[in-house]
Structure formats: C-alpha cells, structure tokens
Amino acid sequence: MTGIQRAAQGLMVVFGLLMIVFLASVWVDTSDTQFPDDAKALIASAGVALGILVIALSVAGINSGERWAWLALWVLPAFFLTHCLLLGTWIPDGVFAALSVAALMVTRPRYGIAEPVSTAGTSLRPER
Numbered sequence: 001m002t003g004i005q006r007a008a009q010g011l012m013v014v015f016g017l018l019m020i021v022f023l024a025s026v027w028v029d030t031s032d033t034q035f036p037d038d039a040k041a042l043i044a045s046a047g048v049a050l051g052i053l054v055i056a057l058s059v060a061g062i063n064s065g066e067r068w069a070w071l072a073l074w075v076l077p078a079f080f081l082t083h084c085l086l087l088g089t090w091i092p093d094g095v096f097a098a099l100s101v102a103a104l105m106v107t108r109p110r111y112g113i114a115e116p117v118s119t120a121g122t123s124l125r126p127e128r
Contacts, residue, residue: 004106008106009059009062009063011055011100012052012062012100012107015054015100016050016052016055016058017051017055017115018021019054020048020051023042023047023048024044024048026040026043027041027043027044047091049109057073061077066109072106073100073104076096076097077104080093080094080096082098
C-alpha cells in the first residue's frame, strides 16, 4: 500500500471517529432539545455503531483488498451528501463528501494488475 493510499485510509478512519464523536454527543447534550431521552439513545448508539463499522471496513477491508468492503464504504459520501441535500450544510459536509470520494478512488481495489515477479537466477531446467 502506498503512502497516499495509507493517508486516504487514515482519512476514512478519521471520518469514522468524527461520526462517533458527533452522534454520541447527542446523548450527553444537556440542553433543552426536541429529542426525548430514548431518541437520544437511539441516535447515539446508531452513530457509534456506524462509526465503528466505518473504521473496521477502512482498516480491515481496505488492507485485505476486499471489494465488498470498498463498496460498503460508499456509505460515507452518501451520508455526507444526504446532509448537504436535507440540511443545506454544504460546508463542511460537501467538503467531507468530496474528500471521501477522493479517498475511495485512491484506495479502490485493483484487479488484473499483476505484481512483477523476479525470475532472476532461476532456471526452467530440472536439476540432475
């Protein structure tokens, strides 16, 4: 894995951590909000679960080159674009969507590209 791919993978881990922090903060919010306590617990637990899944897919899935993990991570730009469209928060969510698409393009699995194999010093003739 190249340095750029490793940085893109780290960016996706940061997005997972941000999801955990921002959505878990709904639970500890003590101000008078429109959410009842059970809704706060559901929002926070779903956010933590989503963040953990994003981190796991980013680390384990990308490292092993699993195409399904890479496809599942497209939830990141979809999540940020949904915020842009529904909430009008183009900054920072539009920036996060663009960064997550760039990170996914850099870390995409590449199939059919063979690694060069060195055959120096080998012979096709059997030993006698």
